[in-house]
Amino acid sequence: MDLRRLRYFVAVAEARSVGKAAERLRMAQPPLSVQIRKLEAEVGAPLFRRGTRGMDLTEAGQALLVRASEALALAADGIEAARAVASGRRGRLSVGYMFVLANAILPRLIPELRRSVPGVDLEFAELSASTREARLLDRSVTVALCMPAINHPEIQLARIGAQPFMLAMPIRSPLARLSSVPMAKLQGRPLIALPHPDHGPASSAVVALLRRHQVVMPIASRVETVHSAMSLVLAGEGFAILPACAQLGAPRGIVFRPLRDAADSLDIAVCWRRDSHSPLIRTFLKCAEKVVAAL
Amino acid sequence: MDLRRLRYFVAVAEARSVGKAAERLRMAQPPLSVQIRKLEAEVGAPLFRRGTRGMDLTEAGQALLVRASEALALAADGIEAARAVASGRRGRLSVGYMFVLANAILPRLIPELRRSVPGVDLEFAELSASTREARLLDRSVTVALCMPAINHPEIQLARIGAQPFMLAMPIRSPLARLSSVPMAKLQGRPLIALPHPDHGPASSAVVALLRRHQVVMPIASRVETVHSAMSLVLAGEGFAILPACAQLGAPRGIVFRPLRDAADSLDIAVCWRRDSHSPLIRTFLKCAEKVVAAL
DNA sequence: CCATTGGCATACCGAAAACGTATGGGTTGG
DNA sequence: CCAACCCATACGTTTTCGGTATGCCAATGG
Structure with missing residues (x-):
């Protein structure tokens, strides 16, 4: 036949x-x-x-x-x-993203993507810090919007922007009256920290920031997600040092203030499997860069 | 590809x-x-x-x-x-039939066919004497149940039975009181005739019958179909000499009586295109033979 | 009645594609 | 470090496919 x-x-x-x-x-x-x-x-x-x-x-x-x-x-x-x-005219693009970036990027990224690749089925999935590598490696997501970047030999990444650190605190906190907070004022205040650098890279930049300014903040709690960090901040358990974009997802009652004389920032990166040659990845990268540049 | x-x-x-x-x-x-x-x-x-x-x-x-x-x-x-x-396990079988045979044969033939060829789409179409050859030749019907048989070089036929002639008359006719009618009694009575032998073979057997018995029946009307013949008989226009099977489709008010000492009969035939080699034709022939044998 | 035309079938040959065997090269696991 | 596994490449052989030439048959036309 x-x-x-x-x-x-x-x-x-x-x-x-x-x-x-x-x-x-x-x-x-x-x-x-x-x-x-x-x-x-x-x-x-x-x-x-x-x-x-x-x-x-x-x-x-x-x-x-x-x-x-x-x-x-x-x-x-x-x-x-x-x-x-x-x-890349058709197909499926599964986009993973981390919660901190969701509010700042997705509302503008999604329409941009639908315009760029109208024939493609788009899918979005929130990633946790602990599973993001696995989701990329088993191809259950094609690309991931990460902050901070992933470090893995099989995973390729492109830095598309950065966000300065800000101090998150309850609105009633005395520090909230300042328009920007000098690093020195953080000395001794309780910190709501993200996962330890040994288990995930999320807070290593914060550790470096504090060390460079010779500020010591006792760790009041250590939480897994930015969600939780903000909840504890709201509850008055301490302060969190978070990338600026997080404030878009912050609940009422929390304010963000710039950290004066702290030039540190956290990279926003697009990550994908090194052996994924889908042209959709490049298209996605373009869209993401465009959206992030307009932040 | x-x-x-x-x-x-x-x-x-x-x-x-x-x-x-x-x-x-x-x-x-x-x-x-x-x-x-x-x-x-x-x-x-x-x-x-x-x-x-x-x-x-x-x-x-x-x-x-x-x-x-x-x-x-x-x-x-x-x-x-x-x-x-x-x-022949699947396909389409379009069966043409002439009206005279419909009531006698179809009610038993159709279920028999559905049993024999369950995968086949069956289709039934009434044929008129004037178009039956054409319908077979252009393949709009696969087989035809004819009475009398078709004579055409491209059309093959198989005789599967015969029907004796009977006299059709209004129930009020004096002849209706006889249980069978001698041929001699037909002398001079008006005849409702089917198409002339020159235009179709339908009534040639009737002509032969009358001639053999030296009976002359003036032609009161000449009609195209058995339908019409029976209508005119009912209207008192005359008598019709029709195959026995026609009485099953006769309206109330018409009776059929055997013609005494008339052994003549009209063939029932299955006809198909000589170049149609569909195995369904043979199956159909078997079914039709079985049904006609049981008449 | 014969010649011509139109259409499919058959025969044969050259070309292309596919298959099998042998072999190379990379990675995994003991 | 060697063995096992699996895919890729190379090459010779065989099968199959396509082209040309030709035959057969029926219908057509002078």
């Missing part, structure tokens, strides 16, 4: 003549005639009635024709679909 | 390994590997990710896989459908 034979068969059926079909197929008539007879031999029954003025489908031939046409169309469509996916 | 390649592709995708797929396809591994790469060249993009422990579909490969599987199934189904039609 060769697809070429089916193609020939359909051509002959539509032309109602071997000669005409051969002409349309840009081949000679005899080999076409041979192929048709081979197909008939394979089926075990005549597919055409040979008249003196051309060929006409038998009932068996008609039954084959409808399915053969569909099969041809499907095969062609399959090739085309594969090309479309490979070129 | 060759169907063989698609088959190979599906096998490799399902086995997730060239070697395993080659084994299943009963071929060597290298040529299979070559075919896969040729398919990838045709698509213009890799369809598999080559790992150290086998092959894995890329997104483009997944897009192709679903359509390729369907195309393969359709192609196979097409071949199978053609075989089924050729063998």
